[in-house]
Amino acid sequence: GSGKKLGGSENLTEEQRLELALKASMKKHVEYTDVNAPSEPEANEQGTIRIQLRLPDGTRKVRRLREKETVQMLYAIVASLSGDSNGRSLELKAGFPPKILDDGTVSVKAAGLSG
Numbered sequence: 001g002s003g004k005k006l007g008g009s010e011n012l013t014e015e016q017r018l019e020l021a022l023k024a025s026m027k028k029h030v031e032y033t034d035v036n037a038p039s040e041p042e043a044n045e046q047g048t049i050r051i052q053l054r055l056p057d058g059t060r061k062v063r064r065l066r067e068k069e070t071v072q073m074l075y076a077i078v079a080s081l082s083g084d085s086n087g088r089s090l091e092l093k094a095g096f097p098p099k100i101l102d103d104g105t106v107s108v109k110a111a112g113l114s115g
Contacts, residue, residue: 030104032075032090040064049114055082056090067114072104074113 012020041048041064051074053061061081065074075090092101094113101111108114 030072030075030090030092030102032072032079032104035072035076037076037080038065038069038073041066049108051108051113053078053081057082065108067109068107070104071101071106071108071111074101074108075104 043064045064045066047067048064049067050062050064053063055061055078063077063081065077071092075092078090078092093099094101094111103111
């Protein structure tokens with residue numbers, strides 16, 4: 001048969017494919033390269049959470065941070081833990097199904113990362 005694939009783009013013109021690619025490249029991302037990662041709070045400090053991070057190389061780290069820290073700070077933390085100082089673009093996801101954390105201005109608590 002001549003069935004169609006879900007989400008297939010074989011019937012799109014080159015112009016339509018370019019438009020889709022442009023839209024995908026313009027997705028909102030969090031700017032973190034000029035931000036210093038905050039220090040890790042003490043274990044007994046009030047208003048802190050523990051979060052498990054999977055770094056770009058696949059390793060996992062557990063880190064404490066303040067609930068009021070922003071998602072932008074979380075990006076800076078991941079960049080510093082992974083030794084990524086060359087400004088490679090990171091994309092953080094959380095939850096199930098995974099959702100991209102693309103608003104750097106919200107707190108980690110407001111983003112639903114506090115448990």
